[in-house]
Amino acid sequence: MHRKEQIRGNVKRLLAELPKDVELEAAAKTRTTEEIMAAIEAGITIVGENYIQEAERAFKVIGRVVKWHFIGHLQRNKVKKAVDLFDLIETIDSFSIAEEINRVSSKIGKIMPILIEANSGREPQKFGVFPEDVDELVVKISALASVKIVGLMTMGPYEEEIEKLRSYFRETKEMFEQIKKSGIPSVDMRYLSMGMSDSYNIAIEEGANIVRVGTRIFGPRRRV
Ligand SMILES: *Cc1c(COP(=O)(O)O)cnc(C)c1O
Numbered sequence: 001m002h003r004k005e006q007i008r009g010n011v012k013r014l015l016a017e018l019p020k021d022v023e024l025e026a027a028a029k030t031r032t033t034e035e036i037m038a039a040i041e042a043g044i045t046i047v048g049e050n051y052i053q054e055a056e057r058a059f060k061v062i063g064r065v066v067k068w069h070f071i072g073h074l075q076r077n078k079v080k081k082a083v084d085l086f087d088l089i090e091t092i093d094s095f096s097i098a099e100e101i102n103r104v105s106s107k108i109g110k111i112m113p114i115l116i117e118a119n120s121g122r123e124p125q126k127f128g129v130f131p132e133d134v135d136e137l138v139v140k141i142s143a144l145a146s147v148k149i150v151g152l153m154t155m156g157p158y159e160e161e162i163e164k165l166r167s168y169f170r171e172t173k174e175m176f177e178q179i180k181k182s183g184i185p186s187v188d189m190r191y192l193s194m195g196m197s198d199s200y201n202i203a204i205e206e207g208a209n210i211v212r213v214g215t216r217i218f219g220p221r222r223r224v
Helices: 003-017 033-041 052-065 076-085 095-107 131-141 162-182 200-205
Strands: 023-027 046-049 067-070 088-092 112-118 147-154 191-193 210-213
Touching: 003 023, 003 033, 023 033, 033 046, 033 052, 046 052, 052 067, 052 076, 067 076, 076 095, 088 095, 088 147, 095 112, 095 131, 095 147, 112 131, 131 147, 131 162, 147 162, 162 191, 162 200, 191 210, 200 210
Parallel strands: 023 046, 023 210, 046 067, 067 088, 088 112, 112 147, 147 191
Antiparallel strands: none
């Protein structure tokens, strides 16, 4: 079957399968603009990008017919481009990067929605804030006028056995609810972004309302 038809079929199957209150984000790293467009034709409304350059290339052609989410690691020197392009940055894990986003956003009169990325597996080599440090970071960032926290994101550790991810998703959901309950002004806990191709079912059972799916939409990744 033609690649684009496969992509369209995959998206339609996923959309039919997911609960109505869960949004399907197409994780687009390494995919061509044509492949992303095929996914959009089949109903994708959120595209997740890990790299600014890839995002710019696709954005030039596709524009604002979809929401663009940044799901990679944001470097300081890319903040300006990220603030211009993205509707949501999902991977904020330090006050200093949030401050830089605040500085750039305030200049152009934008309030940049962000998610805090929790390192739910507490893996030192990975990005994200350790669960015990999430609260403090949320409180600090909530004071920045041109950045708005709208939820949490987590990857979870690599596990051979996918069921083992459940406890990490559960802990992230608990953090999410606790922050929501604490009612910090200007924090609006709406999005919980968890789960990928092999784990979205478990993530949804544990409360995710955005799932980030790449391989299940586009097929195996080509090497870059
Ligand atoms: C690549 C990626 C995904 C999707 O991964 P798949 O296993 O291909 O579904 C989700 N989230 C992030 C942050 C990614 O980099």
